[in-house]
Amino acid sequence: MSERNKHLTEAQQKAAAFLTRPKPDFEAWRDAQAAVEAKALEKIKVGDTMSDGTIYAGISPDTNERMYVAAKGEKIIMDFNEAAGYAATLDAHDHKDWRVPTKEELDVLFRNSEKGALKGTFTKTVSYPGDYYWSSMRSSDSLSWQQAFSNGQQYSRHWSSLAFVRCVRS
Numbered sequence: 405m406s407e408r409n410k411h412l413t414e415a416q417q418k419a420a421a422f423l424t425r426p427k428p429d430f431e432a433w434r435d436a437q438a439a440v441e442a443k444a445l446e447k448i449k450v451g452d453t454m455s456d457g458t459i460y461a462g463i464s465p466d467t468n469e470r471m472y473v474a475a476k477g478e479k480i481i482m483d484f485n486e487a488a489g490y491a492a493t494l495d496a497h498d499h500k501d502w503r504v505p506t507k508e509e510l511d512v513l514f515r516n517s518e519k520g521a522l523k524g525t526f527t528k529t530v531s532y533p534g535d536y537y538w539s540s541m542r543s544s545d546s547l548s549w550q551q552a553f554s555n556g557q558q559y560s561r562h563w564s565s566l567a568f569v570r571c572v573r574s
Contacts, residue, residue, distance in 0.1 A: 450516045450519045451521050451523070452520055456499070458475065459473050459475055461473045461522060461572065462512040462513070464572075465509065465512065471572050473513070473522070473570055473571065474497060474502075475497070477570055478490070478568060478569055480568065480569070481566045482566065483564050485563060488504055490569055491504045491569060491571045502571035502572065504538055504539065505572045507539040507540075507541040509539075510539045510551045510558075511556070514553055515556075526553045528554045533566040535554040536551065536552055536559075536561075536566075536567035536568065537550060537553060539551065546562055547561060547562055
């Protein structure tokens with residue numbers, strides 16, 4: 405106890421000691437945390453399951469950010485508008501920011517569909533609509549892109565057509 409705090413109660417002395425203690429360098433701590441997180445992200449490979457249960461699916465060519473999918477593919481066939489509504493209301497793995505992938509992102513999913521935990525989570529039955537997945541990209545007023553996961557081909561289809569949706573988040 406310092407001479408100048410002698411007259412204070414024990415509680416007041418503890419409070420004074422707390423208030424006059426050296427302050428931590430929060431910026432240095434934050435930078436160190438960011439470095440640790442960046443190092444951990446460097447080791448992540450396409451197909452790895454994340455701690456929240458999502459699967460890392462690759463880099464979005466549209467945003468240049470990491471793209472994740474839910475652990476299990478949605479096995480629901482729906483039209484374009486239903487797919488958009490489904491994505492907007494999806495609450496999976498404690499995330500609510502899911503969306504229908506773009507045409508380019510859908511192609512990344514196709515190219516990575518056999519890697520790690522992604523393997524077996526996409527439907528690849530060759531008959532329509534067995535292997536088609538919706539993209540969020542419209543090709544006209546009433547058409548949008550779909551991708552066949554049996555061969556990787558992309559097709560422009562009417563919104564009333566049926567396909568699967570595999571939601572992504574960044």
